[in-house]
């Protein structure tokens with residue numbers, strides 16, 4: 001097993017970097033792809049897996065380092081799994097606040113018992129840009145979509161995601177707790193096992 005002391009994180013999302021670095025601990029240093037390039041690759045895949053691999057290969061190519069990518073999103077039952085892989089682009093690239101407003105509007109007449117949703121995270125690690133065997137790990141987190149935003153922590157859809165096991169929104173959870181429960185935490189626990197860090 002290769003020893004990954006330094007990985008480039010194939011993400012321009014500062015929230016992901018913070019969470020993933022906290023989960024990985026000090027033995028692996030995550031460097032942001034932003035140190036190397038500001039150009040974001042187009043996420044042309046039809047699945048979280050495809051987009052994670054695409055982002056990881058791109059970052060490995062640009063940086064010359066092994067690369068970790070996180071492709072994630074929110075799948076809402078009532079919307080047939082949307083916005084899913086399109087979560088970041090749900091409100092046409094207008095950002096988190098616009099995405100959240102659009103989701104609240106789409107669900108405004110939907111009763112509580114039909115507001116189930118899951119966060120999905122796929123982590124892909126490539127040793128180099130053309131790695132024929134990327135390491136893939138996934139994690140899911142089940143919850144419900146709230147009727148209004150609540151909480152200041154986290155990023156993205158966190159203020160709208162109600163966490164049944166804690167009875168609060170994911171943005172109300174202290175970061176340490178989110179990092180033990182989340183879709184990303186579950187995917188990272190699997191990755192740590194695969195890397196012999198667990």
Ligand SMILES: O=c1nc[nH]c2c1ncn2[C@H]1C[C@H](O)[C@@H](COP(=O)(O)OP(=O)(O)OP(=O)(O)O)O1
Pocket residue numbers: 010011012013016040043070071072073074087088089099119154155156157158182184
């Ligand atoms: O823990 C989370 N808490 C709240 N929202 C979250 C979470 N995890 C993913 N999300 C949302 C944010 C974004 O709307 C989409 C990810 O999109 P995704 O393309 O994977 O990430 P991104 O464009 O923000 O950064 P990048 O592609 O550079 O890694 O799902």
Ligand SMILES: [Mg+2]
Pocket residue numbers: 043088
């Ligand atoms: Mg993205």
